[in-house]
Amino acid sequence: MIAIQTSDVDIGALIAAAKEHGTGAVVVFDGIVRDDEITEMELEAYEEVAVKELKKIAGEATRQFGLLHVDIIHRIGRLVVGENILIIVVSAGHRKEAYAGSRFIIEEIKKGVPIWKKELTRDGGRWVPGDHGHGKGYH
Secondary structure (H helix, E strand, O other): EEEEEEEOOOHHHHHHHOOOOOOOOEEEEEEEOOOOEEEEEEEEEEOOOOOHHHHHHHHHHHHOOOEEEEEEEEOOOEEOOOOOEEEEEEOOOOOOHHHHHHHHHHHHHHHHOOOOEEEEOOOOOEEEOOHHOOOOOOO
16 A cells, blocks of 8 residues: 555554565554654645655565565644654565665655645744655654
8 A cells, every 4th residue: 555645544454464475574664743842743745746756666665675565654634743644564575675675665755755744833833844844753
């Protein structure tokens, strides 16, 4: 599953689906809104382009690292502290490839997927520059 969506996701179901024949490792990345004086976060995306880029990243990670399964779900909308922002689930025959593939995906998302975030605090809010908005949300 590659998606940009407002709703949360059942991570357990994604993990179960990733356990395909030949799987020796499943790696899960769950980026959440953390409490750094932030009360909420507003995320926006150029959805058509973002989904296309996520699919391209998933395909490249699959080729480079021999991944058996890739899920990337990026949430948009208004999220509060503790909510999931980005979920990446990958499986591979071995842990080395699963970890490397997951790391590759997150770094590529930060480089060029058109998703932006506004951090909302008690004193107002600010759009976070650079890395297409990925900063305090899930580094």
